Amino acid sequence: MWIVRPKVAYRYSVNGHEHVGQDIAASEINTASEEAAKEKILPYPVGKEVTVYYNPSKPQESFLENTCTAVPDAILGAVAILLFCVGLLALLGAIPV
Numbered sequence: 001m002w003i004v005r006p007k008v009a010y011r012y013s014v015n016g017h018e019h020v021g022q023d024i025a026a027s028e029i030n031t032a033s034e035e036a037a038k039e040k041i042l043p044y045p046v047g048k049e050v051t052v053y054y055n056p057s058k059p060q061e062s063f064l065e066n067t068c069t070a071v072p073d074a075i076l077g078a079v080a081i082l083l084f085c086v087g088l089l090a091l092l093g094a095i096p097v
Contacts, residue, residue: 003030006037008044012052014059021052021062 006029010021024040031037044050044064054062089095 003032004034004037005030006040008041008064010044010050010052010064012054012062014054017059019054019060019062021054021064023063025065025067026063 006024008022008024012019012021024044029040031040050064052062052064053066054060086095090097
């Protein structure tokens with residue numbers, strides 16, 4: 001099975017310094033389908049002006065889609081803490097297993 005990663009390149013300027021980015025999203029986008037990879041780059045044809053999101057403290061780090069939210073991380077963290085507490089209580093004998 002092959003893994004296909006959609007590829008784009010874009011130029012952007014921050015405080016007079018030009019940068020080149022290649023990431024669509026903050027996390028890597030891979031697919032097993034060439035068609036799905038092509039669909040992912042359809043919104044970014046050559047020459048189109050796009051919004052670029054970048055890290056203010058490291059402007060060379062950038063991406064085109066701002067799909068990250070803190071909510072999934074917060075939920076995952078809460079579930080992890082809950083499972084840790086249940087495991088600890090079971091280990092201490094407070095919860096019969």
